[in-house]
Amino acid sequence: MYKYDQYDHAMVRARVEEFRDQTRRRIEGKLNDDQFKPLRLKNGLYLQLHAYMLRVAIPYGTLNSSQMRTLAHIARKYDRGYGHFTTRQNIQYNWIKLEEAPDILAELAEVEMHAIQTSGESIRNISADQYAGAAADEIVDPRPWAEMIRQMTTFMPEFSYLPRKFKIAVIATAADRAALRWHDFAVRIVKSPNENGAGEIGFEVYAGGGMGRTPFIAYKIRDFLPTSQILSYLQAVLRVWNRNARRDNIHKQRMKILVHELGEEEFRRQVEEEFQHFLTLGDDFPQAEYDRIAAYFAPPPFETGLNEDIDRSDPDFALWLDRQVAAHKAPGYAIVNISLKPTGQIPGDISADQMDLVADLAERYSFDELRATHAQNLVLPHVKKQDLCQVWTALNEAGLGEANLDLVTDIIACPGLDYCSLANARSIPLAQKLSERFADPARQEDVGELKIKISGCINACGHHHAGNIGILGVDRKGSESYQLLLGGSGDEDTTQAKIAGPGFDESGIVDAVERAVDRYVQIREPGERFIDTYRRVGMDGFKEAIYG
């Protein structure tokens, strides 16, 4: 994975010192919170209901064991012994003291981590396929471009105050594990459509997606962009948005609104015009810099001639294998998904001890690499098939052996009203109740792939628009209420979920979800997932079962 050089180190350390100075001015009363807010929000520090929350970037979801151990150390020393993986492949700490935040950033900097642009009206941490560099179905590892984009977009002067946040995703497979089209800007690496450009790769470019109160699925705005021009193209998109977005209403300033208002064609026309202009400026990093970065992402030294056979005689291990392990590009290796969704627990939460254990496993069994996923789980990307049983045993002992990837209990949930000052309703207790309701492993396996996503308010951090079953917490006359949505997807068949009907209270929504699931089981045709059945029968096929 990428390694900082002297320049990267110097930049991150400068940011730590800048933030230390800003924090000191705040504590000494030279800045009030209104003045401090835009500064701390450039650095991932939110003021939540009970304490400050610090969001640490995990660029394109990739980290190593020493980084994970530092995250564990921070959880112990500065928080309450745990951390929370987010839907942007980041980690956040919920109980931070302002005066300690600069020290945390200094400790992070030592392991090449930071909180730069993890909040505020900025270009956020870039997300990527968590299987990047390992996936059997991948054209090429997309992370060198993600790292190049990370550097280009760090402290980008022209976009110091964008209209709103801006989220980027990068993948290189037909399967979409990164919710590509729910991003403001996203690229998928494809082979050239031109038969003469044999072997040439480029980007399929999407723009204008996003969740929040006005959800849009991104449009494809370019079929094929040469990879060497990505930074010019990205600047063109940012400039068209920065210059033309509304600035009078914070709810209408995301790029998706501009794309929608201008229309796909006009937005594309303006971007192409600006893009041609940027190409004349020569801002793109040259091939030599791409090569330098890409060298860090060279495949690890995979062994050859490994045994492909796995002893499946233990039924619990076999179940975990079938559920949590994915195909790897190298023979004899596999990708291991680690569930952070044990029954009744908080989605995405992990204790410091568990972080240390996972770091040990990465070091010993996965070429020192780990990934965080947007579904709030972790991945060991490069595990020998012959080591899978030891990995499973160790995970089991640490309470991380759940076999529920993409099943009904693999729930995405935002922090909700337990932590967040924006929330209308709690998300975590609801996720816990649903997890308990569907805890029976045989039932989960029978129900099959079903992605539940819960947001505690319309900002949609819990991706409810993309849930096969989405749940949205709302404030209804001063009490918490939940809307039920069906039919969303964040996968390659992206769709936006629709509201089923009137809302429910907390116990009512759990029952309603169960009725929807039971209805699916009752009417599904062979081989159909929940989403397939929904698409076949529509909301009408579920409504009566849900509302009676």
Next chain:
Amino acid sequence: MAEPLRFRDDAVPDEPAVSLDAFLDQSNAASVRLEAGDDVRRLGPVLDRIRLIEVDFPKFRDGRGFSSARILREMGYTGEIKATGDVLVDLVFFMRRCGFDSFAPNVPFNDDDVQAALTRYPYVYQDAADPAVPIWRLRHPEFQNG
């Protein structure tokens, strides 16, 4: 009102700036004032007769002026670009990179804060409208002269 912070050696333009529409209508003005929503490219054909362009920030969250300044420099404008309005001292470094070379903020800056902001970062990651050499060029000496 405090003296504006200025990074130029030439004489300070002393005539009042006029609005973009007014400027385009009268040939004898040499100072123009851009509101956040004005299309700076309309000045393209007449840049050679401008000495000062003021770019207003109605509130610090409105970052359109950053693009306006950089576009002016991309078009070859070498006169003064002054940031006015709700300008945060912590952003002066980035504004300098976009081509601003004078500052008349609503609330005057403290000199120490300006110095701290301008010297905070030892390097830059990307090209902008200033001569700073981006990190990728430093990494590859063969690109340092062009």
